[in-house]
Amino acid sequence: MRYNKFLKERISVREYKDKKIDDNLKENIKENINLIHKKCRDNNIKLSFLEDGNKIYEKLEGKAGYSGVMIKSPYYIGLEIKEKDYKTLISSAYFTESLITEIENLGLGTCWIDVNDVSDEIKKELFSSIHLKYLISIGYPKHKIKQMDSPKEFDYLGKRWIVGKRPAGSSPTSSRLSVEEIVYKEKWGNKIGTNELENRGLLDLFYYVRYTPSHLNKQPWRFILENNKIVLNTIEPKDKKNFIDLGIMMYYFENIAKEMGITGNWKLLDINSENVEDKDYIAIGEFKI
Ligand SMILES: Cc1cc2nc3c(=O)[nH]c(=O)nc-3n(C[C@H](O)[C@H](O)[C@H](O)COP(=O)(O)O)c2cc1C
Structure with missing residues (x-):
């Protein structure tokens, strides 16, 4: 995988097919989470694979995401951040994005969702932790990403045109x-x-x-x-x-x-x-x- 191409083409996916993902993909994601915990070595940061997408969506609709617009997906990744110092925040995002890259390489779409403003009570009920700050929606994207062909949509880089x-x-x-x-x-x-x-x-x-x-x-x-x-x-x-x-x-x-x-x-x-x-x-x- 080339990171430059990957990053340019990645987009936040907000609509998903109502389709389960295979057990081997789930295992792959869970193994990646374990590897990230080992690399990150910070007990203030915890990632988890959350299976019950429907329950999470129903409880958080109107409460999480931009202006309460929750994103519906069959699964989520939860990101807990226990300390609010800037080094922990940076590190948590760095490692979460490395997981997102792995997940997208499995053919799945993702989107970060802000759950900072959800009440502690709901967080405890859904995640058994008041420290959960972000969710990442995961699933098969509903819409295809289409190759652009109009020159208007090209990007200008220095003296070259780049097709995106x-x-x-x-x-x-x-x-x-x-x-x-x-x-x-x-x-x-x-x-x-x-x-x-x-x-x-x-x-x-x-x-x-x-x-x-x-x-x-x-x-x-x-x-x-x-x-x-x-x-x-x-x-x-x-x-x-x-x-x-x-x-x-x-x-x-x-x-x-x-x-x-x-x-x-x-x-x-x-x-x-x-x-x-x-x-x-x-x-x-x-x-x-
Ligand atoms: C930390 C973070 C939190 C975000 N929270 C939300 C969110 O709560 N709801 C949402 O629809 N998109 C959310 N996004 C997605 C951004 O809106 C999106 O990345 C940005 O608009 C650029 O669009 P793109 O990812 O499609 O290129 C979030 C992105 C990041 C990095």
Whole structure:
């Protein structure tokens, strides 16, 4: 699998066939969850495969998701996050997205669902845990993803046209900020041209990571390109949900970079949480290049 192609083509699936998945696929997902728990080694983060999709949907309709619009699917993944510090939030999202990648490679569709506002009482009844913050819907997508053929739907990358795939009737919320809107040179707000990014061999990387999914499609990540490193910033750091989006982005960034021959990992910076409240943006990580 190529991560760049996968990310560009992945979409949030909100309608599913009423069809069970085979036991061997379920086993595969459960094994992946076990592997992720071993890799993640953080007791504050727990993933689980939830079989009773109908019961979960019925209880959460009107209560979970955007404005209470719950997504109906035959199964869900539950994500419990016990600590709200930013490192745990980032890590939980990084590992959950690695599971989502595996699940989508099995031919299934997924969508993140925000359950932060569901009452503790309902969470205890459904999940035996008040720490469940997100669900991931899982199932066979109801609609096919169709290959685009209109030039209008192509994306412009530097000097090249790239053919992409988006689904029929794809929602406008899937649009993304341009590379120039998310990458700055040396300091916050300082524009950088795509020619310079192309010369430094980084244009494709930023082009593709823009497709990372985010809550309400907020795309809170901003990059400052320095001589030998990329500094990752988040806008509106007081919104803790942005750290989930950043963790997802970091997962794709590292894997797409690796495919391009750029090896490295994000190093998280220490954040003094008292300083976060009144800031428009803060630096949260560095990637050496
Ligand atoms: C952390 C997170 C939470 C999300 N929560 C919801 C949700 O509650 N309901 C929903 O319909 N979509 C949800 N989404 C999906 C986003 O709206 C979607 O990723 C974004 O609009 C981009 O569209 P795309 O994934 O189809 O490219 C969530 C995505 C993320 C990453």
